[in-house]
Amino acid sequence: MSADDDRPAAEELAARLKHSARLASVGKLASSAAHEINQPLNVIRMAAFNLRRVIEKGTLDAESALKKLERIDTQIARAARLVGGMKAFSPTGADTTTNINPTEALVTALELMAKRFTGADIELIYSADETTDNSTEDSSKGTSEEANKTIEASPSAFQELIVNLLDNAIEAYGEAPQRNPLLEDEGLPPRWIKVVETAQARELTITIEDAAGGVTPKIAHQAFQPFITTAEDGSHAGLGLTVCASIAASMGGAVTLARTELGSKATVSLPLTESF
DSSP, X not given: OOHHHHHHHHHHHHXXXXXXXXXXXXXXXXXXXXXXXXXXXXXXXXXXXHHHHHHHXXXXXXXXXXXXXXXXXXXXXXXXXXXXHHGGGXXXXXXXXXXXXXXXXHHHHHHHTHHHHHHTTOEEEEEEEEOOOTTSSOXXXXXXXXXXXXXXXXXXXXXXXXXXXXXXXXXXXXXXXXXXXXXXXXOOOOOEEEEEEEEETTEEEEEEEEOSOOOOHHHHHHTTSTTXXXXXXXXXXXXXXXXXXXXXXXXXXXXXXEEOSSSEEEEEEEEBOTTO
């Protein structure tokens, strides 16, 4: 059998492995997403209950009713955004490429992961530092261009990339410590993940940094190869970062992993569209 004959089988295996990694991410994300979606649904139910009660009592106030309806509309939009974010893990989720606002997609991914952060006793720190290269363009255009920055990508694939990197940072901490609610300061090591988004010149950069101790230089160098994992119990196949690298490459970008003083930092670099 020639090497060419082995190629289709190898490609099929790679596709199956990526699909398995996606399914593993779904399992971890499901409870967090359900919790976040339930929140707006509970707000909607309470607002609708209050409206019904005042109508039955004949004490409906138009201004108050409009405020409650606005609140319902806001929560519906939030629930729809979260459900849309879950499409990242559908079988056809990564097929359609278009110009998207990366900030909106990033914030949705962070919302979907909110329960994972609280469950792991990890503080999320997010900031967006937007600058433009004004050497060749009128600086008065900077504000509007920053607001309209886009990348060419599948919204679902971009969110899958971010969710996988966030999950990798969360897993680096291990299980959450048992805290004593009676003590304000137990001297426990910090548990945080810092997400920084920067748009400069023609490039979007997103860094995801943790304080979980970091990985060895050897692991950092091999991190994006298949089956590289620090999990000794076999609970992780070591495919998450491989999938991340593949997604970033399909968008014309790259992902790197480096050791920091306190932990590790993953850096995603993606080209911005020409309209930026």
